[in-house]
Amino acid sequence: xxxxxxxxxxxxxxxxxxxxxxxxxxxxxxxxxxxxxxxxxxxxxxxxxxxxxxxxxxxxxxxxxxxxxxxxxxxxxxxxxxxxxxxxxxxxxxxxxxxxxxxxxxx
Amino acid sequence: xxxxxxxxxxxxxxxxxxxxxxxxxxxxxxxxxxxxxxxxxxxxxxxxxxxxxxxxxxxxxxxxxxxxxxxxxxxxxxxxxxxxxxxxxxxxxxxxxxxxxxxxxxxxxxxxxxxxxxx
Numbered sequence: 001x002x003x004x005x006x007x008x009x010x011x012x013x014x015x016x017x018x019x020x021x022x023x024x025x026x027x028x029x030x031x032x033x034x035x036x037x038x039x040x041x042x043x044x045x046x047x048x049x050x051x052x053x054x055x056x057x058x059x060x061x062x063x064x065x066x067x068x069x070x071x072x073x074x075x076x077x078x079x080x081x082x083x084x085x086x087x088x089x090x091x092x093x094x095x096x097x098x099x100x101x102x103x104x105x106x107x
Numbered sequence: 108x109x110x111x112x113x114x115x116x117x118x119x120x121x122x123x124x125x126x127x128x129x130x131x132x133x134x135x136x137x138x139x140x141x142x143x144x145x146x147x148x149x150x151x152x153x154x155x156x157x158x159x160x161x162x163x164x165x166x167x168x169x170x171x172x173x174x175x176x177x178x179x180x181x182x183x184x185x186x187x188x189x190x191x192x193x194x195x196x197x198x199x200x201x202x203x204x205x206x207x208x209x210x211x212x213x214x215x216x217x218x219x220x221x222x223x224x225x226x
Contacts, residue, residue, distance in 0.1 A: 044204070
């Protein structure tokens with residue numbers, strides 16, 4: 001199975017901050033990487049697919065980069081509604097695997 | 108609006124069975140592969156399994172942790188996805204979510220239904 005390691009596991013930041021979350025795969029997954037946002041009691045939301053493509057309707061302050069084994073999610077200027085938990089997911093092969101999540105909290 | 112709504116979650120004893128449903132609306136359900144994902148209390152997301160579309164013979168795949176105990180099926184005439192769970196264990200306690208795949212990516216998610224396995 002492909003292991004996905006996210007860092008940090010939690011992060012405190014302020015509105016307006018630039019935030020970077022990283023995700024590392026245990027083997028190459030090409031660009032089969034997506035990022036999802038989850039808020040308590042809500043359905044997860046796809047933000048980025050194919051490592052760097054912005055899902056329709058997602059604000060442009062979200063961006064993704066990387067290929068192979070190393071990936072990043074960047075939020076250029078944090079907004080109040082961005083405080084949530086973020087997961088990376090590889091879809092290169094089954095079993096599909098997720099990172100352990102990054103909880104983004106208000107400082 | 109594309110939507111997925113899960114139902115069927117309940118409290119069940121270890122060794123018991125349960126069937127979850129996921130009803131789709133707002134898109135052509137039959138065109139898409141569908142996944143089940145679960146989230147144990149306070150934990151991250153865990154993939155449970157997948158069913159392909161009719162064009163791809165409704166092939167199913169499962170996580171090792173549920174293989175042989177869980178069965179995924181679908182009824183395209185009812186825009187519905189199912190997860191039949193048997194021989195349930197306490198570690199199966201989780202919120203179960205369904206998700207639509209667009210190409211390789213899960214682009215529509217439900218909110219989930221809660222399964223509690225406890226005596």
